[in-house]
Amino acid sequence: MANTDDASTGVVQRIDAWLDEDMSVRRAGIVYVVLGLYFAFLLLPIVYMLLASFTSQDFLFSPELIPSLSDLTINNYVSVLTIGEFQRYFVNSTIIAVATTALVLTVGILAGYSMSRFEYPGRRGLLYAFLSTQMLPIVLILIPFFLLMYDLNLIDSHLGIVVAHSVIGIPLGTWLLKGYIDDIPESLDEAAMMDGGSRFDVLVRIIIPLSMPGIAVAGFYTFILSWNDFLLVSILSQTEATRTLPFGLQLFQAQNAVAWNLLITAAIITMVPVVLLFALAQKWVVEGLASGGMKGM
Amino acid sequence: MGQLETRNLTKIFQDSGQEIVAVDDLDITIEDGEFITLVGPSGCGKSTTLRSIAGLETPTTGEVYLDGQEITDRKPKARDMAMVFQSYALYPHMTARENMAFGLRMATDLSAEEIDRQVTETAEMMEIGNLLDKKPGDLSGGQQQRVALGRAIVRDPEVFLMDEPLSNLDAKLRTQMRTELQALQQDLDITTLYVTHDQTEAMTMSDRIVILDDGRLQQIGTPLECYHQPVNQFVAGFIGSPSMNFFEIELNTQGEPTFVHDGFEMKIDEDVLTDVEGHESLTLGIRPEDIEVVKADARNAITKQVQVAEPLGEVTYVHLEIGQQQCTATLQGDLVFDAGQTLSIRFPQDRIHVFDGQTGNALRNREPPARDDIEAFAEGQVDETARSDA
Numbered sequence: 001m002a003n004t005d006d007a008s009t010g011v012v013q014r015i016d017a018w019l020d021e022d023m024s025v026r027r028a029g030i031v032y033v034v035l036g037l038y039f040a041f042l043l044l045p046i047v048y049m050l051l052a053s054f055t056s057q058d059f060l061f062s063p064e065l066i067p068s069l070s071d072l073t074i075n076n077y078v079s080v081l082t083i084g085e086f087q088r089y090f091v092n093s094t095i096i097a098v099a100t101t102a103l104v105l106t107v108g109i110l111a112g113y114s115m116s117r118f119e120y121p122g123r124r125g126l127l128y129a130f131l132s133t134q135m136l137p138i139v140l141i142l143i144p145f146f147l148l149m150y151d152l153n154l155i156d157s158h159l160g161i162v163v164a165h166s167v168i169g170i171p172l173g174t175w176l177l178k179g180y181i182d183d184i185p186e187s188l189d190e191a192a193m194m195d196g197g198s199r200f201d202v203l204v205r206i207i208i209p210l211s212m213p214g215i216a217v218a219g220f221y222t223f224i225l226s227w228n229d230f231l232l233v234s235i236l237s238q239t240e241a242t243r244t245l246p247f248g249l250q251l252f253q254a255q256n257a258v259a260w261n262l263l264i265t266a267a268i269i270t271m272v273p274v275v276l277l278f279a280l281a282q283k284w285v286v287e288g289l290a291s292g293g294m295k296g297m
Numbered sequence: 298m299g300q301l302e303t304r305n306l307t308k309i310f311q312d313s314g315q316e317i318v319a320v321d322d323l324d325i326t327i328e329d330g331e332f333i334t335l336v337g338p339s340g341c342g343k344s345t346t347l348r349s350i351a352g353l354e355t356p357t358t359g360e361v362y363l364d365g366q367e368i369t370d371r372k373p374k375a376r377d378m379a380m381v382f383q384s385y386a387l388y389p390h391m392t393a394r395e396n397m398a399f400g401l402r403m404a405t406d407l408s409a410e411e412i413d414r415q416v417t418e419t420a421e422m423m424e425i426g427n428l429l430d431k432k433p434g435d436l437s438g439g440q441q442q443r444v445a446l447g448r449a450i451v452r453d454p455e456v457f458l459m460d461e462p463l464s465n466l467d468a469k470l471r472t473q474m475r476t477e478l479q480a481l482q483q484d485l486d487i488t489t490l491y492v493t494h495d496q497t498e499a500m501t502m503s504d505r506i507v508i509l510d511d512g513r514l515q516q517i518g519t520p521l522e523c524y525h526q527p528v529n530q531f532v533a534g535f536i537g538s539p540s541m542n543f544f545e546i547e548l549n550t551q552g553e554p555t556f557v558h559d560g561f562e563m564k565i566d567e568d569v570l571t572d573v574e575g576h577e578s579l580t581l582g583i584r585p586e587d588i589e590v591v592k593a594d595a596r597n598a599i600t601k602q603v604q605v606a607e608p609l610g611e612v613t614y615v616h617l618e619i620g621q622q623q624c625t626a627t628l629q630g631d632l633v634f635d636a637g638q639t640l641s642i643r644f645p646q647d648r649i650h651v652f653d654g655q656t657g658n659a660l661r662n663r664e665p666p667a668r669d670d671i672e673a674f675a676e677g678q679v680d681e682t683a684r685s686d687a
Contacts, residue, residue, distance in 0.1 A: 190353050191386035195452070196374040196404030205399075209390045 053077070053265040060260050076265035085240060086266065089248035092158070093227060094273075096244060099162045100226040101219050104169040108218055109211070111170075112177030113203055117186065127178075130171035138168070138231055146235050156238040164236055165226040173218040180214030180288070181207060213288030216281045224274055245270040298364045299455035299488035301327040301350065306359035308345050308512075319345040321512035323359070330486045332479070336499040337509035338535070343492045344460055346509070350490065351458050352376050363455060374404060379449035380458040383465060385441045387433040393420075393444045394429040400452045419451040439470045446478070450485065457482070457489040463498065475502060496536055500524070508532050525665045530657035533582050533650055539614060539625045542588075544581045545654060548573060556581060560620025561599040566646055572661035578654025585614070587648035587663070588626040593641040600641040606634035615640065 021027065052060060054072045080086055115123060145164070146155075154160030184207060192202045208215070230246040237243050249270070252263040278285065306323040309316050320342040327333045335343040348354040350361055352373035360369045368376055379400070387396050394416055401412045420426045425443045433441055442462065449457055463471045463478075479502045482489050493499055499506045500520040508515040508523060508531075516528045520536075527533035533541045546556040546563075554570045556563040556579070563581075573579055591598050599619060607614040608630060615626045615634050626642055634640070651661040 185384060185386065187382045187384050187386035188388060190351075190373075191380070191382060192388070192399070192403075193353070193373040194351060194378065194380040194458075195400035195448070197399075198372075198374065201403060206388060 049264050049268060052261065053268045055261065057259065057261045076261050077269075080262055080265045080269060083251075085243075085251060086248060088240060089243050089245050089251075090269070092242060093244040093246075093270075095158055096161050096165065097223050097226040099158070100165040100169060101222045103162060103166045104173045104222040105215060105219050107166070107170050108173030108177045109203070109208065109215065111174040112181050113207055115174070115178045116181040117189065127175075130174055133167075133171045142231065142235060145232075149236060155236060156242050158242060160236050161233060161242060161244070162226075164232045165222075165229060169222040169225055173222060176218045176221075177211060177214050180211050184210050213284045215288075216284030217288035220277065220281050220285050223277060227270075227274060298329050300329045300364050301325075301456055301488055301490065302362040303346070303350065304360045304362065306346065306349060306361065307357050308342070308349055308354060309357045318512050320349065320356075323509075323512075323514055325507055325514070325517065327488055327490060329488055332482050332489045332491065332502060332504045334491045334493060334499040334503040334506045335509060336493055336496060336506055336535075337515075339494060340511075341509040342512040343494075343509050345512075347458055347460055347490060347492045350456075351378060351380055376456075377454050378456040378458055379452045379454040380460065381445050381449050381462040383461040385433070385445040385462075385465075387441055387444055387448070389433050392430050392432055393425065393436070393447075396433070396444055397429075397448045397451050400448060404452065415451055416447075419447050423447040423450070438466055439474070442466060442474065446481075450481070453487075455488065457487055457491075459489065459491045461493055461495075462491075464493070464495070478502065496538065500536070508535060510535075521665070526659070526662040527650070528659055530580055530582065530652040530659075533652070533659070537584055539585050539627065541582045541584050541650070542622075542624045543652075544619070544622060544624075546579050546581045548576075548579060550574075558620050560601075560618075560622065563597050563644060569646060569649070569651070569661060573651050576653050576660060579660070580652040580654050580657075581644070582650035582652060583644045583648060585625045585627040586612075587645060588624075588628075589643045589645055590626075590628060590632070591641050591643045593639075595641065595643060597643050598641040599643065600639060603634050603636055603638045603640050605636060608633075617642070 051067065053076055054074065055067045056071070056073060056075070059067055059071050114120075115127060145167075149155055149160050149164070152160075154163060188206050188210075189202045192206050193199075197205065227244075228246055229244070233242075233244050233247045237247060245266075249263060249266055252259045252266060303323050303325050306320055306325075307318070308320040309318050311317075323342075323346060325333075325346075335346060337343050345354060349356045352368075352371060352375075356369060360367050362368065363376065387393075388399065391399065394413075397416045397419065398412050401407055401415065405412075407415075416429070417426065420429055423443045423446060425440060425447060428436060428440055428444070433444065436444065442465075445462070463474055466474060475498060482502075491498070491502065503520060505517055505519055506523055507517050510531050516523055516532045518526075523532055523536050527536065530543065534543065544558045544560075546558045548570075549555045549557050549562075550570075554565050554567075556565060558581070593600050601617040601619055601624075603615055604618055605616040607616075611630045612627050613630050613632065613634060615628050617624045617626065617640065628634070648663045649661070650659060650663060652659055
């Protein structure tokens with residue numbers, strides 16, 4: 001019957017009409033409630049973590065949920081930051097993440113520029129090879145990778161971990177930067193070369209400044225990848241000398257007892273640099289993710 | 298000095314196993330200070346030629362010489378040429394001042410003050426002094442164009458290369474910039490190689506034009522030479538707007554020599570006959586403005602119905618169908634034509650062009666108009682006035 005047809009198109013039309021409706025108080029209310037639920041789901045654990053880092057172990061095990069002012073303490077931070085190993089892990093993490101980011105960006109900018117601007121045999125194959133590295137779960141290559149690093153004598157060294165993180169970071173960084181550089185008109189390169197610049201001048205004075213949002217995204221992504229990595233560090237790091245923060249969090253889990261307050265505090269400290277970095281690079285990262293192009297320039 | 302020369306310049310592109318000949322054995326010599334325009338339809342190789350001269354493409358074979366020195370394999374920066382791009386190619390992250398200073402910073406060891414002085418001076422000349430601290434994104438198309446030109450001029454190069462620099466401007470601005478560019482080039486007296494597909498630009502700005510088709514040189518000459526004495530049918534059809542009318546004809550020498558077309562017959566004089574005799578197939582060419590309106594019983598009159606009339610004020614384009622072929626006549630604007638009206642026209646014999654039907658080469662061109670009869674022309678005008686007064 002014609003009625004059933006009407007009913008099925010009617011639903012689509014009703015949804016359509018509902019989406020087109022003007023914003024009303026009721027509508028705004030619904031939107032905020034839904035968003036509130038969503039962000040509560042995302043943020044409450046982090047808020048609780050933050051709160052817990054300022055309370056004692058005893059309070060955590062008490063039935064209360066909200067600490068009173070007198071329950072708050074910074075003892076956890078004092079303890080965690082004065083543990084020698086933790087300080088060392090922090091330094092290791094920083095060295096490795098910064099070095100990885102620098103290496104990935106250097107290789108990524110050069111490779112991305114070359115793949116964007118030059119035609120050479122194997123260029124296409126190389127691009128797909130880079131992409132294919134992202135398709136294997138790291139766990140799958142863990143043992144062969146360990147053996148390779150062992151043969152190269154790179155076990156338990158900063159360099160070894162930097163190389164390992166770069167193996168994951170470079171392909172993605174290169175793809176990302178190639179895409180970004182593709183959007184910069186080649187006539188700018190040519191104009192700069194006519195103006196007396198070398199290829200290197202073009203790269204440094206034209207391409208890099210114009211790809212800053214793309215570089216920020218690639219750099220930020222790489223930094224997080226390296227900073228948060230647990231799996232590769234867990235096989236490549238054999239001693240205290242190369243242990244990083246995510247791996248170091250285990251320190252607070254003794255055989256029989258877990259110092260939850262310290263563990264949570266250490267986790268917060270581990271998070272801080274990433275949050276700070278995002279706050280700094282936020283403008284570029286958002287721009288780079290959103291446009292990936294020359295819009296507005 | 299800026300004498301530029303290409304010898305046997307050839308550029309072949311490889312595209313998925315196929316060879317595309319973009320430029321085929323091109324010889325051009327450009328004298329110092331000359332304004333030369335490369336013109337031709339899309340894909341004729343004009344941009345590739347320019348880019349080969351700039352050093353942005355490597356020629357497959359052939360050489361490029363600047364002042365007698367071979368520069369074929371030199372890097373762009375070692376050629377002392379400045380280029381203006383169709384897209385302007387201004388560096389978006391730099392101000393107009395930094396854009397203009399970039400070349401001087403890269404290519405010379407002038408002090409920062411000296412660079413700034415030269416940039417400011419050039420900017421004043423280009424009337425963009427007040428825009429120097431803006432970024433390209435904040436400038437209009439016309440202003441960007443001026444900055445791009447200023448960036449080329451401030452370098453004081455041997456040669457200017459311009460790749461369709463006006464094609465992104467609106468019609469009015471383009472006409473204005475055309476005149477300015479021409480005046481600027483004459484002032485600076487720098488050898489200029491200009492690429493365009495716009496024949497108006499080619500005709501109005503150049504000392505000589507180079508017409509290319511399919512990578513091959515068709516003709517080099519002054520604009521009026523190319524207009525009045527095209528070497529072949531391609532040049533004749535490419536230069537001039539509306540285009541020259543072409544009719545495939547046969548020569549009938551039985552009795553009075555006659556050109557025979559499906560739509561008309563045209564009796565020809567002895568001198569035309571000597572030029573075209575011995576060629577199997579022929580193409581007759583006549584420019585729209587050379588077509589005359591005549592009485593229906595005049596010699597060689599062609600009487601047809603007007604299909605469309607396009608009055609432009611000064612002139613009217615009248616379209617007729619002659620033997621299933623379109624023919625456009627440019628007639629005086631004060632005559633009123635209606636579609637469907639019968640009209641008799643004639644192709645004057647001293648104005649026709651005849652081309653070989655096979656090769657397209659010109660067998661006969663119209664007499665070039667004399668250049669130095671302005672006084673005679675003016676006297677003729679006086680006579681006319683006197684007559685109308687009487």
